[in-house]
Amino acid sequence: xxxxxxxxxxxxxxxxxxxxxxxxxxxxxxxxxxxxxxxxxxxxxxxxxxxxxxxxxxxxxxxxxxxxxxxxxxxxxxxxxxxxxxxxxxxxxxxxxxxxxxxxxxxxxxxxxxxxxxxxxxxxxxxxxxxxxxxxxxxxxxxxxxxxxxxxxxxxxxxxxxxxxxxxxxxxxxxxxxxxxxxxxxxxxxxxxxxxxxxxxxxxxxxxxxxxxxxxxxxxxxxxxxxxxxxxxxxxxxxxxxxxxxxxxxxxxxxxxxxxxxxxxxxxxxxxxxxxxxxxxxxxxxxxxxxxxxxxxxxxxxxxxxxxxxxxxxxxxxxxxxxxxxxxxxxxxxxxxxxxxxxxxxxxxxxxxxxxxxxxxxxxxxxxxxxxxxxxxxxxxxxxxxxxxxxxxxxxxxxxxxxxxxxxxxxxxxxxxxxxxxxxxxxxxxxxxxxxxxxxxxxxxxxxxxxxxxxxxxxxxxxxxxxxxxxxxxxxxxxxxxxxxxxxxxxxxxxxxxxxxxxxxxxxxxxx
Numbered sequence: 273x274x275x276x277x278x279x280x281x282x283x284x285x286x287x288x289x290x291x292x293x294x295x296x297x298x299x300x301x302x303x304x305x306x307x308x309x310x311x312x313x314x315x316x317x318x319x320x321x322x323x324x325x326x327x328x329x330x331x332x333x334x335x336x337x338x339x340x341x342x343x344x345x346x347x348x349x350x351x352x353x354x355x356x357x358x359x360x361x362x363x364x365x366x367x368x369x370x371x372x373x374x375x376x377x378x379x380x381x382x383x384x385x386x387x388x389x390x391x392x393x394x395x396x397x398x399x400x401x402x403x404x405x406x407x408x409x410x411x412x413x414x415x416x417x418x419x420x421x422x423x424x425x426x427x428x429x430x431x432x433x434x435x436x437x438x439x440x441x442x443x444x445x446x447x448x449x450x451x452x453x454x455x456x457x458x459x460x461x462x463x464x465x466x467x468x469x470x471x472x473x474x475x476x477x478x479x480x481x482x483x484x485x486x487x488x489x490x491x492x493x494x495x496x497x498x499x500x501x502x503x504x505x506x507x508x509x510x511x512x513x514x515x516x517x518x519x520x521x522x523x524x525x526x527x528x529x530x531x532x533x534x535x536x537x538x539x540x541x542x543x544x545x546x547x548x549x550x551x552x553x554x555x556x557x558x559x560x561x562x563x564x565x566x567x568x569x570x571x572x573x574x575x576x577x578x579x580x581x582x583x584x585x586x587x588x589x590x591x592x593x594x595x596x597x598x599x600x601x602x603x604x605x606x607x608x609x610x611x612x613x614x615x616x617x618x619x620x621x622x623x624x625x626x627x628x629x630x631x632x633x634x635x636x637x638x639x640x641x642x643x644x645x646x647x648x649x650x651x652x653x654x655x656x657x658x659x660x661x662x663x664x665x666x667x668x669x670x671x672x673x674x675x676x677x678x679x680x681x682x683x684x685x686x687x688x689x690x691x692x693x694x695x696x697x698x699x700x701x702x703x704x705x706x707x708x709x710x711x712x713x714x715x716x717x718x719x720x721x722x723x724x725x726x727x728x729x730x731x732x733x734x735x736x737x738x739x740x741x742x743x744x745x746x747x748x749x750x751x752x753x754x755x756x757x758x759x760x761x762x763x764x765x766x767x768x769x770x771x772x773x774x775x776x777x778x779x780x781x782x783x784x
Contacts, residue, residue, distance in 0.1 A: 276465050283456075283469035292452045293473050297481070299366065299448070300435045303373035307434075308427060310374065311381025312416075318386055329382070336379035342440050345372040349444040369441035377434060384430060388423030389415065399623035402579050403637035403688065404613040407604060413636060417627050421492050428485040432478050439474075449473050494626065499671040502663045511662060514654040517686070530593030532557040532692055532723045533578065538587035539599075540573050547573045549747040550587070557592075557691075560724045562734035565744035566770065571727045572620075574744070575694050578725070579615045580608045591615075592691070613641070616685030620697040622677045624669040630656065630680050631665040634687045641688075648687075655683040659713050675706030682713055693717065695726040731771040735759075743767045 283289060317329035336344075349368040352359035362368050392415050400410040442451040449470050457466040490496060502510065533555040540548035547570045555561055563571050576582040578589065580597060589597040596611040624633050634652035639645060656662045659679040661672075669677055678698055685693060695714065699707045711733050718724055718737050728734055734741055735755040743751040743766075751758070751767050758764045759773060 276462055279460075279462055280465040280469055283466065284472075286452075286456075288447075288452045289449065289469070289473060292447055292449045293477060295366070295446070295448050296435065296438050296474075296477060299370060299373070299438050299441070299446075300431065300477075301481075302370055303377055303438075304427075304431045304434045306374045307377030307381045308385075310378035311383075312385045314378060314382035315385035315389055316411075318382065319389060333379045333382050336376055337383075339376075341372065341376050341437060342443060344376060345369060345440060345444060348372045348375075365441065365444045365446035368444055369438070369446050373434065373437065373441075377430070380430060381427070384423050384426045385419065387426070388419035391422045392418045393623075395619060395621055395623040396625065398581055399617075399619065399625070401581060402612065402615075402617035402619075403640075403684075404609055405637060405640055406609070409640055413640065414625055418625075421494075421627065424485075424489050424492065428482065428489065431485060432482060435474065435478050435481070494668050494670065497668060500666045502665070507663045510653060510665075511657055513650070514657060515651060517651070517654045517658045529557065531555055531590075532559070532592060533725075534590040535574075536588045536590065538574075538577060538589065539585045540570075540577060540582060541585050547747050548577070548584075551747075551749060553742065553749060553752065555692075555723065555725065558721045558723055559739045560718045560722075560737055561726070561740050561742055562738040563725065563727045563742045563744060564729070564731070564734055564767075564771070565750075569744040570747040571744050572696055575696050575725060575727050578692075578694055579612050579617050580605075581617075613688055614691045616688060616690035616693045618678070618681050618685050618693065618695045618698050621701050622669070622674075622681045624677055624680055624684070626669050629666050629668055630661065630672070633669070633680060634684045637684070638687050652683070652687055655686050656680070658716075659683050660709070673706060674702045675709045678702065678710045679713055682710075682717075686717075692723045692725065695724065695728070697727055697729065699728070699730060735771075741767075743770065 314329045314333060317325050318333065320326045320329075345368065348362060348371050349365065351362050362371070396414055396418065397410055400414045405413065438448055439450040441448055442454065445451065453466045453470040457463045460466075531554045533553070535551050535553040538548055538551040539546065551570075551574060563574065565571050573582060577584050577597070583601070584597060584599050586599050588595060588599075591611050591614065595607075597608055601608055625636065628636065631649070631652055634655060635645075635648045638648045638651070653662060653665060656665050659682055661676060661679055661683070664672060664676065669680065672680065678701075682693075682698075698714065699710050702710065707730070711730065714724070714726065715733075715737055726734070726738075735758070738755055740752055740754055741758055742749055745766075751764060753761065753764060753767075758767050758771070
């Protein structure tokens with residue numbers, strides 16, 4: 273029997289097919305969107321540290337990914353037999369089908385979202401915490417936007433799957449495309465022509481909405497955005513009226529004033545491995561302290577305890593004479609969060625927020641904490657000018673060099689106008705030729721009287737900039753002394769050997 277082309281083409285003017293297409297669009301869009309929202313909640317629950325939160329979500333995902341959708345559709349449609357009060361809603365095929373699709377899709381979407389959430393680097397959350405941003409703020413401003421961009425291609429593919437799955441709702445007599453087609457070929461027996469037309473309708477829906485979602489994906493793809501540097505005239509115009517940024521700390525140590533930071537008997541362990549063994553350290557306001565030592569000596573662990581990124585097992589940290597961190601503190605302690613806002617942190621790997629412009633990176637925390645946009649933007653632009661990056665204010669982090677990104681990170685830390693700045697190996701991730709720009713910015717902050725604690729392997733820089741150098745080994749402070757004492761004191765031979773100073777002295781003697 274030949275294919276009836278005239279009948280096939282006539283099916284595209286049948287009103288019932290277009291109404292059924294609208295039903296498919298409504299059903300698939302609602303199921304996809306609601307399933308995506310519920311799936312994110314399930315994904316978050318599966319990643320929870322609480323077993324009582326994680327276990328129910330895990331069971332839900334396991335169960336509803338295992339049950340065939342067709343079985344679930346029929347079951348939901350017949351639920352009024354068990355719960356008569358639900359008949360007003362579930363006896364309507366559209367609502368029954370929607371509920372079945374949402375319940376199933378939430379389980380699949382949860383795994384898509386979980387993959388996206390796991391792909392957001394741990395450093396992004398740490399950078400947010402270091403800026404004093406709370407748990408919900410972290411999710412809303414930092415984690416979810418990045419996770420959504422990562423998950424979007426798979427979410428788009430899942431929408432296409434949902435469109436095709438709507439055909440299974442025909443089993444409970446929903447008037448969708450397949451149901452209309454079945455009614456027609458039951459009357460005229462032109463099965464091939466009718467099903468071919470049904471297929472074309474599905475292709476049109478998938479193509480139209482797939483294109484729209486892919487357009488959204490391209491709009492969110494930061495790699496497609498062109499760098500937007502300001503020209504000289506624009507930079508000059510923007511610079512006019514910007515505030516002059518100066519560090520507010522004074523290098524004068526007022527007699528009797530409390531130290532900026534005090535560590536008293538601080539211990540930190542990872543399991544049975546002790547990384548800090550009773551650290552005692554006092555840092556005066558305006559003092560520059562460099563922390564050096566071999567790898568694994570506890571330098572980074574020490575500096576991460578100072579802004580709550582690592583909990584301490586014993587001891588206490590005091591901030592400007594007030595108790596700040598104790599071993600007994602619970603996570604997200606309000607006192608700790610308040611103290612963190614007084615301590616800026618610059619990370620080894622920058623940890624800039626890739627989905628935000630340079631200016632947005634710098635203004636995010638102040639605006640989150642309630643500062644007005646106009647003054648925040650002006651101050652942030654002043655900071656970017658101070659670190660030599662005003663022309664790049666509207667670029668994204670991936671459009672900058674490593675040295676430029678680290679300078680943005682310094683500006684971001686300064687935007688909260690902290691009393692203390694922490695640097696964790698600020699130049700170790702940079703090419704040698706980029707190191708100088710970052711060190712110059714840090715040196716300028718030191719000259720202005722900012723209290724700085726710097727973990728570094730730049731030995732010459734540490735000796736030039738520091739009021740004191742702290743040498744750590746095996747989780748202990750072996751020596752805390754001025755650069756002059758380290759060069760001369762008989763008891764500092766181990767430190768001089770580590771810093772390469774003895775080799776330099778030997779080379780000088782040999783040359784003479």
